Amino acid sequence: MPFDWLRAGPPLAEWWDLRDLGNAVGGLLGWIDDRGGPSWLPYVVSGLIGIVGILLWSVFSQLFFVWAERRLVARIQVRLGPNRAGPLGLLQPVADALKVLTKEMITPRNADRLLFWASPILVMVPALVVFAVLPFGERMVLADLNVGVLFVIAIGSINTIVVFMAGWSSSNKFSLLGAMRTVAMLISYELVQVLALLAVVVFTNSMRMGAIVGWQDDFNTWIVFVQPLALLAYIFAGAVEINRTPTDIAEAESEIVAGYHTEYGGIRWGMFQLAEYVAGFAIAAIVVTMYLGGWTLWGLEEWVPGWLIFLGKLYGFFFVFIWMRGTLPRLRVDQLMGFAWKYLLPLLLVNVLLAGLEVLIWQENGFAAEAVLPAFAVANWALAVVLVVGWGQVLGHLRPEHRAKRPVLVKEVGAILYEPYPLRPGGSVPEA
Amino acid sequence: MAMKTEPFVVNIGPQHPSTHGVFRMKLTLDGERIIDVDMILGYLHRSMEKLAEERTYTQNIPFTDRADYLAAMTGNLAYCLAAEKLAGVEVPERAQWLRVIMSELQRIASHALAIGTFINDCGAWHTPLMYMLREREKVLDLFEMACGARLTVNYMRIGGVAFDVPDGFVPACRALVKEMPDRIAEYEGLLLENEILVARARGVGILPADMAIAYSISGPMLRGSGVAWDLRKADPYAVYDQVDFDIPVGTNGDSYDRFLVRMEEMRQSVRILEQGLDALPGGPVNVDIPVALMPPPGETYARIESPRGELGFYVVSDGGPAPFRFHIRAASYINLSALREMTVGLTVADAIVVLGSVDIVMGEVDR
């Protein structure tokens, strides 16, 4: 029987019940199934509906968020932002999109044409495909894989290859530098991402996205309460993956112009831009699903459509990325990787170990969830603070030069107050 | 197995988002590490020194606006001091004070922009720059009030300033002086201890004091390297000997120190402005000089502390109406001499930060 997953669980509501758009689709599929058409037809129809839905949603969200980001960053930067095209400048992204579509696309003479042409298309793939396993509502999931978490991680790493293709094929030195940086960076943060998600899987005992949300619904808690450290690390790894400002090293504007997409113009550039936003939405959606309770909101989902709650959380979380972009300077590539290997990785290993221990204690003794989860939450938050601050202090003590300071004020000219740069405890001048 | 590698040459500029104009830096890289730096200048060369030999002394003042276009007032001042020294012109008291006020306003505007672009070069997405531009804008408004122009002001004259400031100027300037310390404190709170900024700028592009002196570095770069040297105190011009201020000095000579020095200098400039506004006397603002000023034959070197360092004008007169030789000792040009010393061994990202901390203005570098 196909569509077990549709018919399992709570009984189907009427098709017009908009609290879950899956109802309408389910109704349609059931209707096709009942007509006795070919058995593959409902699969194709459901797939098409999902794909078109996600595509349309992502493009419209992107258009809206280009505007929202520009307005918000403008507020952060004491200016107004686009306010001429349409009410409040809302049509600005449309105008920009038209401009981008009509611009000439230049291919450099020495470019590897096939790769150069393919990468702006391929770059959209990982960004979009991730949404297949993310539940927008209880039944609004295109493919509820039982290894959803694995799928998300695997698809995320494809991005590296596409970016490297773009950078390599452009035959531009800035592009190549950007591509090399991306590869180095994403490989480091892949590990961080896996460990951050692993801690969640340890708790929920499932890799199915729906089940993870279900776990959070069942125990009336969000994973972030029991796994704050994992969320923190995941936000950072996500920011690295989508190349936003504190970590936009691959396309660092002030250093390597636009990194791997320096040579792209017109809609090809637009595709990279679109993919960057969609990947941002994907990271935000993963965060919302895995750590912030997905479509649930402590019973409110009975009254408000779950997908609205999900989108609300997603957009709200995306604001964090905009905020980061508006406030932070960029790290250097070696600092960023040092942060992953020296700082995040040990913390996350400890975190996974603790999560395993906690689950073991819980399961072995058969404690009630109501008693044990608040205790874990308090313990984990306290531990997270201690670990983050403590490990930071430990690493900070190894670098005495890494302190802010003030200039010396003098009244008389002629003196020389130079002192050599502070040395590390080892005694050697730090390599720059 | 030894890998076969070869160095990789990247041209940063002349068209690049963070070379502050048309500077071109030819980096030879080993991976991302810089093994050699060559700089290629001249994209903005306008042959100012030759042009000035064809114009009268007064007609040359606009060139000094356009040399260091981010600090036009100090450019004017340095040239006018040179011409006055040659011709033996006495400047009235009020003009002297106005010159000090304008120079310090210009210093605030220039340092604000320098700090903003420096942090932009560190990778902040324009936010600090926008805040700094807001402060600069207020100064430019004051310039507009005083002389009608904002960027290339052409305000100073040989023997004083072009015209007296309007009635509203002093209150408006006082309002700025009142507001600025809070603003600077706010920016210091936001920027000084920013972990990422410290990580990016501390220990990057170290220039020891002896090297800074040997390389003829001047201005905030020299002070960042720990040399307490400021021409406003060392060789007071205008009425700088009557104002009280401190010289901020860094101790390690890295990019972060240069940033700190600029930040603190803005505060000291506000202090000078306060005293200048209190002391501003009445009286004429310029003296009559002949249209075709013909100084006696001779030569002079007048220098001031511009926001970028020692801005000197070496002017030779042969007794005619135009300078026989007109040389600009451009601070940011000479500050670039140590670029190679500062950047070799760092990465591409650091080179941009170091270049940002030098604070070059291509108009002055290429002239």
Add this chain to the structure above:
Amino acid sequence: MPTRFLSGLELAQRIEQKLPQTVVEALPEWVEVQPEKLVDVCTFLRDDPDADFRFLASLTGVDRLDHFEAVYHLQSFRLNQLGVLKVKSWDHDDPEVPSVAPVWPGAVLQERETYDLMGIRFAGHAGLRRIFLWEGFPGHPLRKDWLSMPGQRMPGLHRFPGEPGEPDVGRG
């Protein structure tokens, strides 16, 4: 306390004590030394504790119609004094003076600029190339006789630098 201007006479006296027969002319404003001894004089002035000219404030050249002179403004931070040194080259077609870049590395860029625009060659300078103008630019434009230098120059260019075609001779 303002900078003390070390008069040329005093400076000449000091140089003569240590390095006799080097000063050519001493005026209150400057002191002129023999080109061959320039590097020695500069090294002496830099290292002498009473002169302490560790900072080369400015270096430039002047075309005096019949000869060229290179002008050095020297500054001491510790003693806060300024001195002016000059060297003359009487060969107007191909002026050459020794480079002081070994004494003050800050002279490297300033000498390149002077060479580029004024045409004074600084012997001993490691990388004496043009800096503002491109290699192949005809003549040195800050010379007073630039337009009458060999090759019937006219102001202006007929094409962009680097564009293919005949070499830039005749126009500059």
